[in-house]
Amino acid sequence: MSAPFLWIFLPFILAGILSLLRNQKVITLIACIFTLLLTLAAWLLPLDTVMTIGGWSFKLTSSLNILGRRLVLGPPDLSLLALIYGSAVVWFVAASATKSARRLNSLGLAIVALLVAALAVEPFLYAALLIEMAVLLSVPLLFTPGKYPGKGLIRFLIFQTLAMPFILFSGWLLAGIDANPGNLGLVQQAAILIALGFTFLLAIFPFHSWIPLLTEESSPITVGFILWMFPTVALFFGLGFLDHYSWLRDAPALNNILTTVGLLMVVSGGILAAFQKHLGRIMGYAVIMETGFSILTINLAKSVGLNLFLTLLIPRTLCLVVWALSLNIFKGHSPSLLLNDIKGLVRTFPFATSGLVLANLALAGMPLLAGFPSHQAIWGELATSSYSIVIWALVGSLGLFFSAFRVMTAFSAAPEGAHWESHETVAQRVLLSIGFIALFLLGLFPQWVLPLWIKLPAIFSHLGQ
Amino acid sequence: MITILNWTALLIALITSVGLLLQRDWRVGLGLLATQYLSIFWLVQIHWPVSMAAGKLVTGWMACAVLGMAQLSNSNTEESEEAWPQGRLFRLFTAGIITAATFGLSLRASNWLGLSLPVAWGSLLLAGMGLLHLGISAQPFRVVLGLLTVLAGFEILYAAVESSTLVAALLSAINLSLALAGAYLVTMSKEGQT
Numbered sequence: 258m259s260a261p262f263l264w265i266f267l268p269f270i271l272a273g274i275l276s277l278l279r280n281q282k283v284i285t286l287i288a289c290i291f292t293l294l295l296t297l298a299a300w301l302l303p304l305d306t307v308m309t310i311g312g313w314s315f316k317l318t319s320s321l322n323i324l325g326r327r328l329v330l331g332p333p334d335l336s337l338l339a340l341i342y343g344s345a346v347v348w349f350v351a352a353s354a355t356k357s358a359r360r361l362n363s364l365g366l367a368i369v370a371l372l373v374a375a376l377a378v379e380p381f382l383y384a385a386l387l388i389e390m391a392v393l394l395s396v397p398l399l400f401t402p403g404k405y406p407g408k409g410l411i412r413f414l415i416f417q418t419l420a421m422p423f424i425l426f427s428g429w430l431l432a433g434i435d436a437n438p439g440n441l442g443l444v445q446q447a448a449i450l451i452a453l454g455f456t457f458l459l460a461i462f463p464f465h466s467w468i469p470l471l472t473e474e475s476s477p478i479t480v481g482f483i484l485w486m487f488p489t490v491a492l493f494f495g496l497g498f499l500d501h502y503s504w505l506r507d508a509p510a511l512n513n514i515l516t517t518v519g520l521l522m523v524v525s526g527g528i529l530a531a532f533q534k535h536l537g538r539i540m541g542y543a544v545i546m547e548t549g550f551s552i553l554t555i556n557l558a559k560s561v562g563l564n565l566f567l568t569l570l571i572p573r574t575l576c577l578v579v580w581a582l583s584l585n586i587f588k589g590h591s592p593s594l595l596l597n598d599i600k601g602l603v604r605t606f607p608f609a610t611s612g613l614v615l616a617n618l619a620l621a622g623m624p625l626l627a628g629f630p631s632h633q634a635i636w637g638e639l640a641t642s643s644y645s646i647v648i649w650a651l652v653g654s655l656g657l658f659f660s661a662f663r664v665m666t667a668f669s670a671a672p673e674g675a676h677w678e679s680h681e682t683v684a685q686r687v688l689l690s691i692g693f694i695a696l697f698l699l700g701l702f703p704q705w706v707l708p709l710w711i712k713l714p715a716i717f718s719h720l721g722q
Numbered sequence: 723m724i725t726i727l728n729w730t731a732l733l734i735a736l737i738t739s740v741g742l743l744l745q746r747d748w749r750v751g752l753g754l755l756a757t758q759y760l761s762i763f764w765l766v767q768i769h770w771p772v773s774m775a776a777g778k779l780v781t782g783w784m785a786c787a788v789l790g791m792a793q794l795s796n797s798n799t800e801e802s803e804e805a806w807p808q809g810r811l812f813r814l815f816t817a818g819i820i821t822a823a824t825f826g827l828s829l830r831a832s833n834w835l836g837l838s839l840p841v842a843w844g845s846l847l848l849a850g851m852g853l854l855h856l857g858i859s860a861q862p863f864r865v866v867l868g869l870l871t872v873l874a875g876f877e878i879l880y881a882a883v884e885s886s887t888l889v890a891a892l893l894s895a896i897n898l899s900l901a902l903a904g905a906y907l908v909t910m911s912k913e914g915q916t
Contacts, residue, residue: 324887324888324891325886325887325888326888383888383889383892386889386892386893386896387892389896390892390895390896390899393896393899393900393902393903394899396903396906396907397903397906400906400907400910400911402910402911403910403911404911405911406862406907406911408860410907411860411862411865414865414869414903415856415865415868415869418869418872418873418900419872421896422849422872422873422876422880425876425880425884425889426876426879426880426883429880429883429884
C-alpha cells in the first residue's frame with residue numbers, strides 16, 4: 258500500500274460513503290475514529306520499511322504515480338499529516354455537539370483529503386487545481402439550504418477560483434525561469450502572478466471581505482473549519498514556493514512585501530474586530546489577523562527558522578474550535594449574533610460565553626492563555642528588527658483584545674435578578690470545558706505540544722535549515 | 723481559410739460574452755454560453771489535438787446542461803438583478819472598454835507568448851468579460867456564468883503553453899464541479915423559498 262492511498266484516497270472514498278449515510282451519530286463516530294486512526298498512523302507508522310504484524314507483512318511506500326504525475330508523502334510529511342488529521346479530529350469531535358456534524362464530517366473529510374493531495378502532488382503547481390476542487394466542495398458545506406446564498410459565499414467562490422489561474426500560469430513561467438534563470442523580466446512577471454495568486458488564496462487585503470461576511474452568514478463551526486483548513490494549507494503551499502525557488506526566497510523586495518502585507522492584515526484585522534457588532538464577524542477578523550501573523554513569521558523564518566510560524570498552528574486550531582463551537586451554540590439560541598441580541602446571555606450560557614471570550618483573548622495574545630507564548634515570541638522577534646513594526650502588531654492585538662471586552666460587557670449585561678443556569682447540552686459543556694483546560698494548559702506549558710510540530714521544518718529542505 | 727475561422731471564433735466569443743452581460747433570460751444566457759464554448763473549442767484546437775479540444779467543448783456543454791436543468795426545475799421564479807448597475811447601456815459601454823483594453827493587452831501578449839492575435843485576444847476578452855460579469859452580478863447563476871467565462875478565457879491561453887492531459891482533465895472536472903456547485907446553490911436556495 259502507498260502512503261498517498263492511505264492518507265488521500267481512503268479518506269476521500271470514506272467521505273463519499275459517509276455522505277450516503279443518514280444517521281448523524283454513526284457518521285460522527287466513523288469519521289472521528291477513522292481520522293484518529295489516520296493521525297495515529299501518521300504518528301507511528303514508518304514509511305518505506307517492511308512491517309510485520311502477525312503473519313502479515315506490508316510496506317507503506319511514499320509515492321503513487323497517477324496519470325504521469327506523482328503524489329508523494331515522504332517521511333518528513335508524516336508530522337504534517339498527523340497535525341492536519343489530528344486537527345480534523347478536534348473539529349469533527351467539536352462538530353458532534355452541533356447540528357452541522359453530518360455535513361462537516363463527510364464533506365470535511367473529503368476537503369482534508371483533497372488539500373493533503375494538494376500538498377503531496379508533484380509538480381506542486383497542480384496543487385492549485387486540487388485546492389480549487391476543495392473550494393468547490395466547500396460550497397455545499399458553507400451554504401445553508403433554504404436560504405439565499407450570501408455575499409460571503411459568492412465572494413469566497415469567486416476569489417478562491419480566481420487564485421487558480423494565476424498560480425497555474427505562474428507555474429509555467431517558473432518552469433521558464435528554471436531553464437533561463439537570468440531572465441529578469443520573466444522573474445518579475447512570475448513574481449507578480451504568484452503574488453496575485455496568493456493574495457486571492459490567503460484572502461489578503463483587499464480580497465479579504467468574504468471572511469467576515471461568511472462568518473456572519475454560515476454555520477460558525479463549518480466556517481471555522483474552512484477558515485482553519487484553507488489558510489493553513491495555503492500557507493504551507495506558499496512556503497513550498499519559497500523553499501523551492503531560491504530567487505524568490507532571496508528576492509530583496511520579499512522582506513518588505515511580507516512585512517507590509519502581514520502588518521496590514523494584523524492591524525486591519527485587529528482594529529476592525531474592535532468595532533464590530535456581530536460576534537461572527539469578530540471571529541472573521543481574528544482569522545485575518547492570524548493569517549497576518551503567519552505571514553510576518555514567514556518573513557522572520559530567515560533569521561529564526563520556521564519555528565515561530567509553526568508555534569502558531571496548534572493554539573490557533575484550539576482557539577478557533579472553541580470560538581466556533583461557542584458561536585454555534587449562540588446561533589442556535591439567539592435571534593442573531595449581534596451584540597444587542599446576546600445581552601445577558603452569560604447567565605444562561607456560561608460555558609459558551611466563557612469559551613468565546615477565552616478563545617478571543619487567547620488569539621489576542623492574553624498571558625496565561627494558549628496564544629500568548631507564540632505571540633509573545635513573535636513580538637519579541639519583531640522588536641529586534643524594528644520597534645515601529647512591533648508597535649503596529651501590538652495595535653492589532655490590542656484591537657482584538659478590546660473586542661473581547663466589548664463582547665464580555667454585552668454578555669454580562671443581564672437584567673437584575675436573572676438566575677444562573679446552563680442551557681448548553683452535556684456534550685457541549687464537556688467539550689467546552691476540555692477546551693478551556695487546553696487553552697490554559699497550552700498557555701502555561703507550551704512545550705507540551707512541541708513534539709507535535711518539532712519535526713515539521715524537515716518538510717522544507719531550505720527554509721527548514 | 724484557417725485565419726478567417728480564427729477571427730470568426732473570436733467574433734463569436736465577443737458576441738456571446740457581450741450577450742451574456744446584456745441578457746436577462748437564463749435560457750438565452752445558457753444558449754450564449756454553449757455557443758461560446760464552440761469558439762473556445764476552435765481557439766484551443768489551434769494548440770491542442772482536436773480530440774482534447776473537443777473535451778473542452780463537451781465539458782462546457784455539460785456544464786450548460788447542468789445549469790439549465792437546475793434553472794428549469796425552478797423556471798417560474800424570475801430573479802431580478804440585485805447588483806448595481808442594471809442598465810444595458812452601461813454594460814454595453816463597459817464591455818466596449820474591456821474589448822478595447824484587451825485588444826491593447828493582446829497585442830503585447832501575442833508577442834510575448836508567440837500566439838496568434840485571435841487566440842490572445844479571445845482569451846483576454848473572455849477573461850475580462852467574465853470579470854466584468856462577476857463585478858456586476860450577485861446572483862449565483864450569473865456568478866457561475868461569469869466564473870465559467872473567466873476560466874474559459876484562461877484555458878485558451880493556458881492551452882497554448884501547457885498540453886498535459888492531466889491538467890486538461892482536472893480543468894474539465896473543475897468546470898463541471900463549478901456548474902454543479904452553481905446548480906446546487908440555485909436549486910437548494912429556491913427549494914427553501916417555495
